[in-house]
Amino acid sequence: MMAILDENSREQVxxxxxxxGGAKLALGLYRTLAPGRLTVAVNTGDDFSHLGLHVSPxxxxxxxxxxxxxxxxxxxGLAGETWHFMEALGRLGGETWFQLGDHDLATHVxxxxxxxxxxTLSQVTSAMAGRLGLHARLLxxxxxxxxxxxxxxxxxxxxxxxxxEHHCRPRVTGITFAGAxxxxxxxxxxxxxxxxxxxxxxxxxxxxxxxxxxxxxxxGLREALKxxxxxxxxxxxxxxxxxxxxxxxxIMEELGLPVSSRAIAEHYGDLLDGFILDDADAADATxxxxxxxxxxTLMETLDDRERLARSVLNFASGLRRHP
Amino acid sequence: MMAILDENSREQVxxxxxxxGGAKLALGLYRTLAPGRLTVAVNTGDDFSHLGLHVSPxxxxxxxxxxxxxxxxxxxGLAGETWHFMEALGRLGGETWFQLGDHDLATHVxxxxxxxxxxTLSQVTSAMAGRLGLHARLLxxxxxxxxxxxxxxxxxxxxxxxxxEHHCRPRVTGITFAGAxxxxxxxxxxxxxxxxxxxxxxxxxxxxxxxxxxxxxxxGLREALKxxxxxxxxxxxxxxxxxxxxxxxxIMEELGLPVSSRAIAEHYGDLLDGFILDDADAADATxxxxxxxxxxTLMETLDDRERLARSVLNFASGLRRHP
Numbered sequence: 001m002m003a004i005l006d007e008n009s010r011e012q013v014x015x016x017x018x019x020x021g022g023a024k025l026a027l028g029l030y031r032t033l034a035p036g037r038l039t040v041a042v043n044t045g046d047d048f049s050h051l052g053l054h055v056s057p058x059x060x061x062x063x064x065x066x067x068x069x070x071x072x073x074x075x076x077g078l079a080g081e082t083w084h085f086m087e088a089l090g091r092l093g094g095e096t097w098f099q100l101g102d103h104d105l106a107t108h109v110x111x112x113x114x115x116x117x118x119x120t121l122s123q124v125t126s127a128m129a130g131r132l133g134l135h136a137r138l139l140x141x142x143x144x145x146x147x148x149x150x151x152x153x154x155x156x157x158x159x160x161x162x163x164x165e166h167h168c169r170p171r172v173t174g175i176t177f178a179g180a181x182x183x184x185x186x187x188x189x190x191x192x193x194x195x196x197x198x199x200x201x202x203x204x205x206x207x208x209x210x211x212x213x214x215x216x217x218x219x220g221l222r223e224a225l226k227x228x229x230x231x232x233x234x235x236x237x238x239x240x241x242x243x244x245x246x247x248x249x250x251i252m253e254e255l256g257l258p259v260s261s262r263a264i265a266e267h268y269g270d271l272l273d274g275f276i277l278d279d280a281d282a283a284d285a286t287x288x289x290x291x292x293x294x295x296x297t298l299m300e301t302l303d304d305r306e307r308l309a310r311s312v313l314n315f316a317s318g319l320r321r322h323p
Numbered sequence: 324m325m326a327i328l329d330e331n332s333r334e335q336v337x338x339x340x341x342x343x344g345g346a347k348l349a350l351g352l353y354r355t356l357a358p359g360r361l362t363v364a365v366n367t368g369d370d371f372s373h374l375g376l377h378v379s380p381x382x383x384x385x386x387x388x389x390x391x392x393x394x395x396x397x398x399x400g401l402a403g404e405t406w407h408f409m410e411a412l413g414r415l416g417g418e419t420w421f422q423l424g425d426h427d428l429a430t431h432v433x434x435x436x437x438x439x440x441x442x443t444l445s446q447v448t449s450a451m452a453g454r455l456g457l458h459a460r461l462l463x464x465x466x467x468x469x470x471x472x473x474x475x476x477x478x479x480x481x482x483x484x485x486x487x488e489h490h491c492r493p494r495v496t497g498i499t500f501a502g503a504x505x506x507x508x509x510x511x512x513x514x515x516x517x518x519x520x521x522x523x524x525x526x527x528x529x530x531x532x533x534x535x536x537x538x539x540x541x542x543g544l545r546e547a548l549k550x551x552x553x554x555x556x557x558x559x560x561x562x563x564x565x566x567x568x569x570x571x572x573x574i575m576e577e578l579g580l581p582v583s584s585r586a587i588a589e590h591y592g593d594l595l596d597g598f599i600l601d602d603a604d605a606a607d608a609t610x611x612x613x614x615x616x617x618x619x620t621l622m623e624t625l626d627d628r629e630r631l632a633r634s635v636l637n638f639a640s641g642l643r644r645h646p
Contacts, residue, residue, distance in 0.1 A: 082425065084405045
């Protein structure tokens with residue numbers, strides 16, 4: 001069995017991914033693996049209908065990031081974006097709390113139109129990836145609607161209202177994935193998990209509670225991940241007891257959890273075959289009951305992303321269950 | 324009875340209007356009449372669903388024109404418009420034959436959303452006029468869908484496909500207003516026609532066949548116009564045997580009609596109480612069977628628009644049936 005990083009390998013890698021943070025590692029994997037080897041299954045719990053348009057924030061973030069079109073300064077959306085639509089919308093009295101750039105809007109208008117014409121979100125997403133020239137498969141976690149709802153001390157909020165409108169300010173008391181129980185795992189994802197060509201499953205350093213749990217809430221996915229012969233490796237989003245970006249640490253505190261990589265590994269539990277955490281949290285690597293390795297997980301540069309991707313894939317190679 | 328142009332008059336004026344050409348006179352009337360005196364009933368036969376959005380080109384043209392937001396150089400759309408959405412749409416493989424500017428798009432997105440939520444086109448249009456600060460009432464000819472279909476030697480084309488996609492090139496053999504027979508005249512328009520405060524009805528110099536006939540095709544409107552005590556005055560879109568802009572002359576030729584103001588007056592027939600045509604066509608004013616006056620009808624400047632509006636209103640004042 002050759003190592004996953006062997007340049008002649010044609011084995012497949014599956015990444016599970018949310019938005020910004022996870023997309024950084026997805027980009028590292030994308031640039032490290034030969035064309036056709038990477039599949040990214042993306043959280044759609046953040047999807048919502050806004051102004052009559054179907055917005056899939058995480059799919060778009062991953063697609064734009066892999067295509068090199070994302071704005072790295074602002075941290076979200078497209079580079080060179082303009083905001084004339086929003087200005088005009090504001091003058092007409094429309095809702096402006098969720099920013100839709102002029103270029104980005106084309107994605108939402110086309111997606112909405114194709115979904116209304118009967119295409120699945122998988123088909124729309126694949127077509128988008130094709131138009132952007134991506135050599136990875138980009139798939140929603142499900143073609144069925146799953147909606148992340150955040151229970152807070154100020155009541156239940158739809159994800160985008162919590163995240164964007166309220167800036168993650170309300171204290172979180174619980175998280176619900178409405179529709180998950182009736183949803184089916186995207187069929188190509190399920191097929192890949194049963195495919196002998198799958199060499200590694202990578203849980204990207206997205207927010208476990210908001211961005212990865214929606215995938216794991218879909219009946220059968222957790223079981224299929226465990227049953228897959230490919231090792232499951234998660235990368236911790238915690239660095240030195242803090243979240244690199246976003247509300248992960250704040251939510252962990254509000255849910256009464258220690259803000260640590262150990263708590264992240266325990267959250268994923270027996271799903272994991274391996275765990276990668278930051279050098280700053282190396283002490284958390286012992287006694288986890290699962291192989292763990294500490295490395296630099298902060299992804300500031302493109303080199304950081306590629307180096308972490310190689311570390312993850314090398315680590316996964318060593319975890320494979322040899323016959 | 325005071326003249327319509329008397330500055331103390333509070334009498335109402337109703338303008339029937341299509342897009343670009345008609346909107347010029349509507350602007351003249353708007354600037355000439357005191358706030359609250361003008362109602363514009365606009366053709367919606369050109370409305371269509373594009374990319375899942377409800378586009379009402381003539382309503383938008385009139386609204387933007389009255390608000391002073393229209394692009395007078397390009398001749399359509401908003402001044403200072405940008406086209407980033409269209410560029411992104413093209414990259415994603417979307418349809419680009421119909422140009423939607425970034426600012427303009429806000430109008431369509433909001434309208435589509437409000438219609439989907441159950442508002443009528445009248446409500447959406449009134450709200451838009453309010454947001455733009457207009458002191459005229461802007462109303463669609465009907466809240467029911469009427470669609471102008473152009474029969475050509477290359478088959479039947481929806482209006483925008485004929486007008487924009489095919490640049491009015493195919494030879495016209497006939498024009499159909501689908502849905503008109505089942506449509507109801509917008510109720511405020513109908514109420515105004517029976518209101519003693521209505522002092523004049525102005526048919527703007529829009530294309531009679533494509534932009535005014537859709538209104539007249541709605542059952543009851545023609546009868547209500549004739550029954551109204553207010554005089555009906557049409558302004559010819561023909562100047563010196565040619566159309567100022569657009570396909571009016573081409574369509575008249577293709578339908579076997581002489582390209583003349585006389586043919587326009589005959590087209591409206593007994594609907595008219597008065598007719599205004601250009602000085603260049605003054606010879607057509609005689610023997611029409613209806614009072615006619617020749618003046619400069621070309622509207623190049625804002626002064627032209629206001630001067631023609633005053634001519635129309637003065638002429639209408641003289642046509643009123645005194646008790």
